[in-house]
Amino acid sequence: xxxxxxxxxxxxxxxxxxxxxxxxxxxxxxxxxxxxxxxxxxxxxxxxxxxxxxxxxxxxxxxxxxxxxxxxxxxxxxxxxxxxxxxxxxxxxxxxxxxxxxxxxxxxxxxxxxxxxxxxxxxxxxxxxxxxxxxxxxxxxxxxxxxxxxxxxxxxxxxxxxxxxx
Amino acid sequence: xxxxxxxxxxxxxxxxxxxxxxxxxxxxxxxxxxxxxxxxxxxxxxxxxxxxxxxxxxxxxxxxxxxxxxxxxxxxxxxxxxxxxxxxxxxxxxxxxxxxxxxxxxxxxxxxxxxxxxxxxxxxxxxxxxxxxxxxxxxxxxxxxxxxxxxxxxxxxxxxxxxxxxxxxxxxxxx
Numbered sequence: 001x002x003x004x005x006x007x008x009x010x011x012x013x014x015x016x017x018x019x020x021x022x023x024x025x026x027x028x029x030x031x032x033x034x035x036x037x038x039x040x041x042x043x044x045x046x047x048x049x050x051x052x053x054x055x056x057x058x059x060x061x062x063x064x065x066x067x068x069x070x071x072x073x074x075x076x077x078x079x080x081x082x083x084x085x086x087x088x089x090x091x092x093x094x095x096x097x098x099x100x101x102x103x104x105x106x107x108x109x110x111x112x113x114x115x116x117x118x119x120x121x122x123x124x125x126x127x128x129x130x131x132x133x134x135x136x137x138x139x140x141x142x143x144x145x146x147x148x149x150x151x152x153x154x155x156x157x158x159x160x161x162x163x164x165x166x
Numbered sequence: 167x168x169x170x171x172x173x174x175x176x177x178x179x180x181x182x183x184x185x186x187x188x189x190x191x192x193x194x195x196x197x198x199x200x201x202x203x204x205x206x207x208x209x210x211x212x213x214x215x216x217x218x219x220x221x222x223x224x225x226x227x228x229x230x231x232x233x234x235x236x237x238x239x240x241x242x243x244x245x246x247x248x249x250x251x252x253x254x255x256x257x258x259x260x261x262x263x264x265x266x267x268x269x270x271x272x273x274x275x276x277x278x279x280x281x282x283x284x285x286x287x288x289x290x291x292x293x294x295x296x297x298x299x300x301x302x303x304x305x306x307x308x309x310x311x312x313x314x315x316x317x318x319x320x321x322x323x324x325x326x327x328x329x330x331x332x333x334x335x336x337x338x339x340x341x
Contacts, residue, residue: 021191
C-alpha cells in the first residue's frame with residue numbers, strides 16, 4: 001500500500017518537474033501570455049488587457065524603434081514595465097516635453113534604450129529614470145488577445161513626433 | 167521486415183520522449199540553478215585569474231542564490247554588461263541601494279546608490295571596467311553569484327564574500 005502511494009507521489013513529482021521545465025523553456029525562449037496593468041500605454045494597451053509577448057527578438061538583439069517591450073523595472077527587479085522603444089543606442093532624444101520653449105537633447109548611451117509610454121501625460125518612463133540597459137528587456141509585445149473587441153496586432157505609436165528623425 | 171519497422175518506431179518514440187524530458191530539464195537547470203563559466207580578463211586579480219591569460223579560472227555560478235535578487239556586500243557576482251548586452255561581466259559587490267560610495271575615477275566623487283541598484287567593482291582597480299565607469303547597475307541585470315573556483319584543481323576553493331577594507335561604503339543604509 002505504502003509503496004504504491006510512494007510510487008505515485010514520485011511519478012507526480014517527476015511530471016511536475018518535467019512540465020515545469022518545459023514551461024520555463026517556453027516562457028524564456030519563445031514567449032507567453034501577459035496581463036498588463038496601468039494606464040501608461042493607453043490607448044494602445046488599456047488596463048487589464050491580455051497580450052502575447054515573444055522573447056525571440058530580444059535574444060537575437062532585433063528590438064527596433066517603435067516596438068512595445070516588457071522590461072524589468074530599473075528600480076525594482078521583481079516588477080515589470082511595459083513601454084514603447086523610442087530610441088536605440090546613439091539616437092538623439094528630446095528629454096523634455098515638446099511644449100517647453102528650450103528643447104534639451106541627449107544621446108542614448110551604448111547598450112541602452114529609451115522607453116516611453118504611449119500615454120505621455122500619465123507614464124513614468126525614461127523621461128523620469130533615464131535610459132535603461134538593453135539587458136533589462138524581457139520580451140516584445142506584438143499581439144493583443146483580450147478584450148476580443150480589440151484582438152489583433154498592436155497599433156503604431158500615436159506619438160510619432162517623439163521619434164528622432166535623423 | 168515488420169519486426170525491424172516496429173523496432174525503429176519504438177526506438178524513435180523512446181528517443182523523442184527522452185529528448186523532450188532531458189533537454190528542457192537540463193536547460194532549466196543551467197538557467198535557474200547553477201552553471202559553470204570560464205573567467206577571462208584581469209579585472210578581478212588576484213582573486214580570479216591571477217595567472218593572466220596562461221590559465222583562466224573556471225567558476226561555479228549559482229543562479230538559485232540570486233533568484234530573489236538578494237546579494238551581500240563583498241559577493242562576487244556575474245551580471246549582464248550595461249554597455250554590451252551580449253557580454254557577461256564578473257565583479258564584486260561593493261555597495262547596496264542607499265549606501266554612499268567614494269568612487270575611484272567616476273565623474274562624481276561620492277555617489278548614492280539608487281533604489282534597486284548596486285555598485286560593483288573589480289578587485290584590480292585601474293584595470294577594471296566597472297561601476298567607476300558606468301555607474302550603479304540595476305539589480306535586474308544580475309545573472310548569478312560566483313561561489314567556487316572549480317578549475318584548475320590547485321585553485322579549487324570557496325570564494326569568500328569579503329569587502330576590501332579600503333572600499334567600505336562611506337555610509338551604509340542601516341545607519
